[in-house]
Amino acid sequence: MIAYEAIEQVVEDAAPTIAKVAQEVWQLAELSLLEVQSSTLIMRVLEDSGFTITSRGTAGVPTAFMAECGEGEPKLGILSEYDALPGLGNEPVPCKQARKDGVVDGHGCGHNLIGAGAVGAAIALKNLMQAQSIPGTLRVYGCAAEETEGAKVYMAREGLFNDLDAALHWHPVDRSFVANVCTTATNSMKVEFFGTTAHAGLNPWLGRSAVDAAELFAHAVNLMREHIEPTARVHYVYESAGIAPNVVPDYAKVWLTCREVDRDRVNAITDWLRQMADGAALATQTKAKLSVYVGFYDLLPNQPLAERMQTYLERVGTPTYSPAEETFAKEIQTAFGVAETGMATAPLPLFKEAPKLGGSSDVGDVSYNTPSMGIGFATVPMGISMHTWAATACHGMSIGIKGAVAAAKVLAATGADLLTDPDLRAAARADFEQRTAGITYQAALDPDQVHPIGLPEYMIEGCQREFFAEVVSA
Incomplete structure (x- = not known):
């Protein structure tokens, strides 16, 4: 030596x-x-x-x-x-x-x-x-x-x-x-929702709000917290949530990161999040897209x-x-x-x-x-x-x-x-x-x-x- x-x-x-x-x-x-x-x-x-x-x-x-x-x-x-x-x-x-x-x-x-x-x-x-x-x-x-x-x-x-x-x-x-x-292992993702725009005062029934879908998704995430392991972490911000209140927003985006002790567990949470996004889109008659753009071991x-x-x-x-x-x-x-x-x-x-x-x-x-x-x-x-x-x-x-x-x-x-x-x-x-x-x-x-x-x-x-x-x- x-x-x-x-x-x-x-x-x-x-x-x-x-x-x-x-x-x-x-x-x-x-x-x-x-x-x-x-x-x-x-x-x-x-x-x-x-x-x-x-x-x-x-x-x-x-x-x-x-x-x-x-x-x-x-x-x-x-x-x-x-x-x-x-x-x-x-x-x-x-x-x-x-x-x-x-x-x-x-x-x-x-x-x-x-x-x-x-x-x-x-x-x-x-x-x-x-x-x-x-x-x-x-x-x-x-x-x-x-x-x-x-x-x-x-x-x-x-x-x-x-x-x-x-x-x-x-x-x-x-x-x-x-x-x-x-x-922890981590997955970082973008969750996008696509709706239909309309006048929020004259005929909102013609629109389908992407922001409603994003909010419903976020609510589901917060309910999920009770049922994940103490080692897990899920945190998010809204990247896009409409432009003006008198327009039904047709686009919303949530930036989210989840963490767990290893890749298998973080992937399991990611699958759950994907189900939540699809469920929020189904409930609001919008479309959802979840994209994992990078993950760490x-x-x-x-x-x-x-x-x-x-x-x-x-x-x-x-x-x-x-x-x-x-x-x-x-x-x-x-x-x-x-x-x-x-x-x-x-x-x-x-x-x-x-x-x-x-x-x-x-x-x-x-x-x-x-x-x-x-x-x-x-x-x-x-x-x-x-x-x-x-x-x-x-x-x-x-x-x-x-x-x-x-x-x-x-x-x-x-x-x-x-x-x-x-x-x-x-x-x-x-x-x-x-x-x-x-x-x-x-x-x-x-x-x-x-x-x-x-x-x-x-x-x-x-x-x-x-x-x-x-x-x-x-």
Whole structure:
């Protein structure tokens, strides 16, 4: 095994790059599928560091990519993300304050840090491989649109993780821990209703309201909640519900996500929802169409990888925070009405049994194709949630960057072991094979769906190549 001190040093050497990427991607704050400048920035940094970009617009997602260094076996993957969230733009201050440059979106889930930390770990590993003549292939995946349509799902459909010995990932949180956890499987869908328009005052009997159908469907969903398992989640918004009250609306659309512990259960709920949509249409003499446009698999644990990663998480420990950073953290906690405990002071112990979480991630699809493991690392004060203005603020200043550098050390150390320890690779593979026995992975995508449905027209097909050519040459 490689001395940890050597790994720590190569990550420290990459720390300025981690900070630069984190800050620049935070400033860009590009939404899912639109991360053109962010993905281009990360690709440039990787190329400048000796990686070869082997794929752009990977698997039909224009802002996804793959980069490699080295050759042969073993093969290690590192997952990066870089999409922001709508409406969470905030100055890097401990209060809710709109950005002065007018950018309204923000990195409230810290994907700027995920991208930066992953890139830093990859650069550190690449330099270590060269310095110590370590054989193998190191591959960085540019995983666009994690918050919406999940580039990893499209990559997994193409088999792009299948040749890996393992894949590593990380995510910002309020406490540091090894992510030997189970997330939920999910299906995201659009439910459309088609009716007949008419004058709502003169002759409404000639019309058939699509909004009536949508409301009846939503009522059925809410009645269903009593009869689904506590592990299930169903949430929706109305995307279209008429234009004017004096016109019987002939179109309505509901955007809905359901979650359960695995694909079989989430598909069962989806079938029930389809029946509800058809029933609502029958009751209102309209027509219904339910389309699942993407689904994520649940995340599989991997005990050997988790145990090894825990040793390095404990070795890295918690960053040292300045008095100003601790004050920043406590002011945010005050704003949210939680205890002023500041930043976490130590990592959590390894979970004895993988807890089942209510959230979802397209990393789940990766975990059904190769042994996978990650960490959560503290980048916000204790008690503060992701998807908040407070998280955006922390992820744009030194607290978040310290978390990204520390996470990179854990990823790099675990990655170095995977590249040099065949027993660890074998144990991780055996655990993976046991958990996936009898399961055939099939991406939750319509076979005819080549691209994410949320892509703007100008980013599809030929326009995609011309658009990126302009960005790269800029």
